[in-house]
Amino acid sequence: xxxxxxxxxxxxxxxxxxxxxxxxxxxVRRSHAAAFIxxxxxxxxxxxxxxxxxxxxxxxxxPLLLMDGFTLAVIGLVLAATLGVALFAHGYLARLxxxxxxxxxxxxxxxVGACVLAAADHFAALFLGMETTSIALYGLIxxxxxxxxxxxxxxxxxxxxxxxxxxxxxxIALIYADTGSLLFMALANGNSLLLPAGIGLLLVGLxxxxxxxxxxxxxxxxxxxxxxxxAALIATVAKLGAxxxxxxxxxxxxxxxxxxxxxxxxxxxxxxxxxxxLALQQKNIKRLLAYSSIAHFGYLLVVVIAEDVLLxxxxxxxxxxxxxxxxxxxxxxxxxxxxxxxxxxxLEAYRGLAWRRPWLAGVMTAMLxxxxxxxxxxxxxAKFVLLSSGVDAQLWLPIFALVIxxxxxxxxxxxxxxxxxxxxxxxxxxxxxxFTGGVALAVLLLGVLWLGIYPAPFLTLLEHLLTxxx
Amino acid sequence: xxxxTTQEIVHYSIFALLAxxxxxxxxxxxxxxxxxxxxxxxxxxxAGVAGFYLYLGAQxxxxxxxxxxxxxxxxxxxxxxxxxxNAADTDEAQSNRFVIPVVLAALLLVVALVGAAVITPxxxxxxxxxxxxxxxxxxxxxxxxxxxTLLQQYLLPFExxxxxxxAAMIGAIVLARKERRAPDEALPAEEIMAHDExxxxxTELTR
Amino acid sequence: xxxxxxxxxxxxxxxxxxxxxxxxxxxxxxxxxxxVELMLNxxxxxxxxxxxxxxxxxxxxxxxxxxxxxVAAAEAAVGLAIVLNLYRRFGTVDLEQIxxxxx
Numbered sequence: 001x002x003x004x005x006x007x008x009x010x011x012x013x014x015x016x017x018x019x020x021x022x023x024x025x026x027x028v029r030r031s032h033a034a035a036f037i038x039x040x041x042x043x044x045x046x047x048x049x050x051x052x053x054x055x056x057x058x059x060x061x062x063p064l065l066l067m068d069g070f071t072l073a074v075i076g077l078v079l080a081a082t083l084g085v086a087l088f089a090h091g092y093l094a095r096l097x098x099x100x101x102x103x104x105x106x107x108x109x110x111x112v113g114a115c116v117l118a119a120a121d122h123f124a125a126l127f128l129g130m131e132t133t134s135i136a137l138y139g140l141i142x143x144x145x146x147x148x149x150x151x152x153x154x155x156x157x158x159x160x161x162x163x164x165x166x167x168x169x170x171x172i173a174l175i176y177a178d179t180g181s182l183l184f185m186a187l188a189n190g191n192s193l194l195l196p197a198g199i200g201l202l203l204v205g206l207x208x209x210x211x212x213x214x215x216x217x218x219x220x221x222x223x224x225x226x227x228x229x230x231a232a233l234i235a236t237v238a239k240l241g242a243x244x245x246x247x248x249x250x251x252x253x254x255x256x257x258x259x260x261x262x263x264x265x266x267x268x269x270x271x272x273x274x275x276x277x278l279a280l281q282q283k284n285i286k287r288l289l290a291y292s293s294i295a296h297f298g299y300l301l302v303v304v305i306a307e308d309v310l311l312x313x314x315x316x317x318x319x320x321x322x323x324x325x326x327x328x329x330x331x332x333x334x335x336x337x338x339x340x341x342x343x344x345x346x347l348e349a350y351r352g353l354a355w356r357r358p359w360l361a362g363v364m365t366a367m368l369x370x371x372x373x374x375x376x377x378x379x380x381x382a383k384f385v386l387l388s389s390g391v392d393a394q395l396w397l398p399i400f401a402l403v404i405x406x407x408x409x410x411x412x413x414x415x416x417x418x419x420x421x422x423x424x425x426x427x428x429x430x431x432x433x434x435f436t437g438g439v440a441l442a443v444l445l446l447g448v449l450w451l452g453i454y455p456a457p458f459l460t461l462l463e464h465l466l467t468x469x470x
Numbered sequence: 471x472x473x474x475t476t477q478e479i480v481h482y483s484i485f486a487l488l489a490x491x492x493x494x495x496x497x498x499x500x501x502x503x504x505x506x507x508x509x510x511x512x513x514x515x516x517a518g519v520a521g522f523y524l525y526l527g528a529q530x531x532x533x534x535x536x537x538x539x540x541x542x543x544x545x546x547x548x549x550x551x552x553x554x555x556n557a558a559d560t561d562e563a564q565s566n567r568f569v570i571p572v573v574l575a576a577l578l579l580v581v582a583l584v585g586a587a588v589i590t591p592x593x594x595x596x597x598x599x600x601x602x603x604x605x606x607x608x609x610x611x612x613x614x615x616x617x618x619t620l621l622q623q624y625l626l627p628f629e630x631x632x633x634x635x636x637a638a639m640i641g642a643i644v645l646a647r648k649e650r651r652a653p654d655e656a657l658p659a660e661e662i663m664a665h666d667e668x669x670x671x672x673t674e675l676t677r
Numbered sequence: 678x679x680x681x682x683x684x685x686x687x688x689x690x691x692x693x694x695x696x697x698x699x700x701x702x703x704x705x706x707x708x709x710x711x712x713v714e715l716m717l718n719x720x721x722x723x724x725x726x727x728x729x730x731x732x733x734x735x736x737x738x739x740x741x742x743x744x745x746x747x748v749a750a751a752e753a754a755v756g757l758a759i760v761l762n763l764y765r766r767f768g769t770v771d772l773e774q775i776x777x778x779x780x
Contacts (some may be wrong), residue, residue, distance in 0.1 A: 001625065016633055023640075064626045102644050109637040116630055124627045124744060131748045132634040138755050139641025148766050152775050154645075154759045159709050159772075162752070163700060166716035169745060170693055173723035177686070180732045182741065193586035221778045485680045489688045496692050496715050499708075500699035508708060512715075515692070519718050522685070526729040531721075531742050538746050543714065543753045550707050550757040554764040569702045576694040583690035587683045612736075619736035620743065627740075631747050638751035645758040 004056045008067045010049040011075055012115050018042025019108035022101065032100040036090045036436075039104040043083040043111075050076050057469040063183060066121035066248075069469030073317050073462065074118040074244040077324055081236040082111040084328045084440050088335045089229040091434035096144075096340050103143060109136040110233060114241030123172045123182040126245055130168065130209065133238050134161035140233065141226045153225025160208060160218040167205030174198030187253045199253060199260060206249075209242045212301070213270040216294050223290040228343045231286055232331035235293055236324045243300060247316060250304050256393075264305055268398050271298025272405040279412050285334060286345040288412060289327065292371060295409060296323055299402055302386060306393040314462050315389035321458075322370065322382035322451060329367040329444040333360050336437055350416065352424025359433070361420045363445050370448050372413040373406055378451035385459075484525060492518030509544070509551045516540050530613045685726040693719035706760050706770040710753065717749050 006013070022038050025031075050072060053059070058068035086107060093100040113132030120126040134157070142154035172182070175198035179186040187199065204215065211219040223231045253260055275294030282288040300319055306312040337344035337353075337360065344350070354361035370379035383406070390399045433441075451458060474482070495514035502508040516539040523532035620628060696715030699708055721742045728738035764770050 019633075019636070062623065062626050064624075102640055105640050106637065106644070109633060109640070112633055113637075124624065124741060125630070127748070128627055128630045128634060128744065131752070132630065132637055135634060135641055135751055135755055136637040138759060139637070139644045142645050142759055142762065145645065145647075145762065146766075149777055151759065151763050151766055152777055155706055155763055155772070155775065158756050158759055159700070159706075159713075162710065162713035162716075162756075163697075165748070165752075166693070166696065166700075166713055166720065169717060169720040170723065172741075173689075173720045173727065176738060176741070177723060177727035177731065180727075180735070182737055193589055197583060197586045224778050481680055485684060489684070492688060493691045493695070496695040496699075499711055499715065500695050500703070505705055505707060508711060512711060515715060515718065519692075519722055522688075522722055523725055526685075526725050527733075528725050528728070528739060528742075531725060531739055534743065534746055535721075538750050539714075539718070542750055546753055546757050547707060547711060547714075550760055553761060554707065554770045572698055572701045576698045579697075580690055580694045583693075584683070584687045587686040587690070616736045616739045616743075620740050623737075624740050627744055631744060634748065635751055638755050641755045642758045645755065645762055 001062065004059065005061045008053040008056050008059050008061050009065070010052040011046045011079060012112060012119075014042060014046040014049050015079065015108055015115065016112050018046070019105050019112070022105050022108065026101045026105075030099070030101055032090075032093065035101040035104045036086065039086050039108060040083065042108070043079055043086065047076065047079050047083070050079075054469070060121065061119075064122040064125045065116070065119040067119055069465040070247075070313050070317065071119045071244070072469070073465060074240060074320065075115045077320060078111055078114045078118060078237050078240050081240065081324050081328060082107060082233070084332070084444065085229050085233045085237070087436040087440035088232065088328075088332050091431075091437045092227070092229050092335050092338060094434070095338070095431055098144065103140065106136045106139045106143075107233065110140070110237055114237045117241035118244035120245050121184050121248065123175070123184070126249070127165070127169060127172065129241060129245070131161075131165060133241060134165070137161075137230070137234065137238060140230045141222065143230065144227060147227075149225040150227065151225075153222045156218050156225070157222050160222070164205045164208045167201050167208065169205075171198040171200070171202030171205060174201065184249055184252055187249070196259065200263075202249075203260070203263060206242065206246050207267060210239060210246065210297050211290075211294050212267040212297065213274040213294060216271070216274070219294065220287040220290040223286045224284060224345065228286070228331055228335045228338050228345070231289075232328055232335070235289065235327050235331065239293070239297065240320060240324065243297065243316075243320065247304055251309070254305060256305075256307065261305055264301055265395075265398055268298045268301035268305075269401040271295060271301070272401050273408075276405045276408040276412075280408070282412065283347045284345050285330075285347060285350070285416070286343070288416075289330060292409065292412075293323075293327065295405060296371075298405075299383070299386060302390045302395060302398045302402065305395060305398070306389045308389065308392055310463070310466055311389045311392055313466050314459065315385045317462050317466075318385045318451075318455075318459070319382040322378035322448070325378055325444050325447045325451070326367050326370040329363060329441065329448060330371065332437065332441050332444060333364045333367070336360055336431075336433055336441070339431055347416065347419055350419050351422055353420045355424045360441075363441050364420060365417060366445055366448055368413045368417050370452065372410050376449070376452045378448045378455075381452055381455045488518050488521045488525065491515075492522070505551045505555070506548075509548045512544055512547065513540065516544060530616055682726055682730045686723065689719045689722040689726065691719075692716075692722065704771050704773050706763060706772055706775075707757075709772070710756050710760070714749060714753070717745055721745055 018039060021042065022035050025034050025038055053067050053072060057072060060066045086104065089103060093103060110133050113129050113136060116125055116129030120129055138154055138158055141157055142150055144150045174194045175186060176182060178190045178192050178194040208215040271294050275291050275298060279288050279291035282291060303312040303316040334344050337349060366377060370377035373379040373383045387399060491514045495511050495518060498511040499508045502511060520532045520535040523535060693716050696712045696719060699715060700712030703709060724738040724742050760770055767775050
């Protein structure tokens with residue numbers, strides 16, 4: 001490793017160092033405020049340090065990690081999402097009077113794991129990134145120790161992560177037996193039946209992790225049992241890392257018409273329909289968001305099978321950005337409404353919100369419209385770019401499924417929307433909006449609207465990033 | 471069919487013994503009614519895998535396997551089983567309703583995996599292993615080679631693994647520490663009673 | 678010699694599948710963890726066999742096994758902490774009885 005290698009790893013190093021700094025601060029004095037400030041500053045610093053690897057990209061840092069345009073963009077998203085969760089968690093932990101310091105350490109470690117996943121170009125990095133993310137998440141999901149739902153969610157996530165790692169690892173072992181290499185590139189040139197068997201097991205493992213149908217059974221329970229900020233973290237940071245890894249991995253094996261391609265199309269179509277249909281009857285917002293995320297990642301799978309690399313990568317990044325902004329925003333509103341009595345995850349908690357808390361209701365409206373893919377929001381642009389990438393590759397079946405299932409999706413998003421504007425019932429006054437959470441919500445709202453109304457600069461930026469850094 | 475040489479007979483019996491211990495132990499783990507029996511059946515599995523490592527020439531890994539799997543993980547599991555033993559548990563059926571479909575699917579998967587391995591035209595190396603074992607210059611179990619690979623090519627995963635261990639440490643502390651404030655969701659009274667009754671029943675039984 | 682690699686791969690495939698069966702069908706949370714350990718051992722055995730038969734001059738597989746053992750130990754530690762907590766709060770580690778969430 002030399003100078004340029006360290007510069008290329010700067011965002012990861014800064015994030016990991018921040019985790020250590022928070023630990024040291026805890027050793028000196030346990031203080032929620034100090035831990036929060038160090039975390040926020042560290043994450044901002046890490047985001048700024050994204051400029052350092054830009055000069056050297058694309059660069060393989062040891063055979064393990066590859067820092068190219070796509071990876072850097074995903075790492076930026078991961079760090080920004082972690083910062084958003086930290087801002088929301090600050091007010092949440094204070095309202096619940098939970099000890100907050102270790103929370104931030106684990107939060108940062110999840111981010112490090114997700115960054116490693118996004119940058120992985122080697123199976124060792126894939127496995128380690130995945131495990132770092134899950135092990136840090138166990139602690140976060142079970143963070144409220146007295147909370148029984150949290151523990152149930154933790155054991156479910158534990159079993160899920162165990163299955164995932166076992167499948168992924170066995171797949172890797174078979175691939176190694178065939179190709180003798182742990183590089184992602186090895187997938188392209190196998191010479192025996194062990195390779196397809198390995199790829200199949202690997203795909204099953206990653207499908208568990210990303211909750212594609214039929215490997216999705218764990219996700220609603222884990223969202224519901226985890227506290228709202230942790231659910232937001234699972235929905236954004238953990239999924240971003242895993243999806244980036246899947247994307248990098250599959251590009252090397254994907255040929256139109258191959259069995260992998262057919263399997264991916266099947267996963268995509270099933271996830272779109274089943275995710276949206278299961279969400280229809282949901283009265284619990286966390287579970288509803290869980291099912292909706294299944295559908296969204298089903299849509300995203302379309303880019304994995306598209307042919308044009310540049311177009312597909314742009315589509316993936318735009319969609320991931322829109323998804324992250326929107327999901328974080330929706331969870332952000334939920335977090336602001338949650339207090340020591342429990343998370344505001346039932347539909348009834350949102351009844352008449354527009355009369356009680358017009359600002360929060362406004363943000364929630366924008367987020368729901370964006371999730372549904374209504375014009376003038378980020379969700380619409382994202383879906384549009386995604387569709388054009390799919391049309392370019394002539395993937396008619398997934399596109400057809402995407403359009404139909406989006407229409408089904410409209411129904412349940414609009415149902416929440418109507419609830420927001422129904423006549424209020426007597427509800428206890430909730431806590432005032434804390435400064436940190438307010439700032440984060442405002443930024444997310446602006447992001448969703450800006451991306452929806454004037455996306456051209458963002459798209460050009462991505463195009464430059466991807467053309468020059470490949 | 472030609473007669474086996476003595477060497478072949480030795481190799482096959484070692485392999486058969488290891489395979490029997492490993493797979494047989496694993497089946498007992500999956501099928502034992504009592505949890506404590508299942509936990510102890512893990513021992514032959516881990517030891518059998520260590521035996522395979524030795525047989526294949528990876529002595530260092532065999533030592534690590536014994537140290538970590540048998541010395542640490544198995545011990546942790548046995549502890550956890552004894553700490554969470556329920557007087558009622560041993561009599562209940564220990565498996566859920568999925569047994570038959572899952573076992574069928576599992577058999578299919580085995581057939582597919584072994585089938586893939588059988589059909590595959592293996593390269594010559596598989597035939598030549600004995601020559602490899604004896605050939606001069608080929609490092610059969612060079613621990614220093616493992617160390618060099620780990621700390622040169624694989625320095626970065628080594629460091630990421632330390633981040634992972636940090637996460638595990640903090641996670642375990644968070645999960646195991648005492649609540650630092652009044653619990654927000656104390657157990658409802660009747661459940662505390664039920665819990666106490668069960669603990670009492672257990673103490674009765676073990677007395 | 679003698680033992681074709683298929684034999685060792687078959688043992689590891691069996692180990693993996695038995696682990697998966699234990700994981701899915703056993704109701705006890707600790708048994709599920711045991712299933713995961715069996716599956717990870719199967720993958721490790723596969724790595725070592727591949728190293729021995731095909732790439733004895735490269736140590737990648739052995740390093741991979743070391744990493745996996747590290748991860749397995751870390752996961753077991755955190756996992757059993759969760760299980761003990763579960764027992765303290767629910768009075769059982771039976772996954773069928775720990776079902777507060779539905780829908």
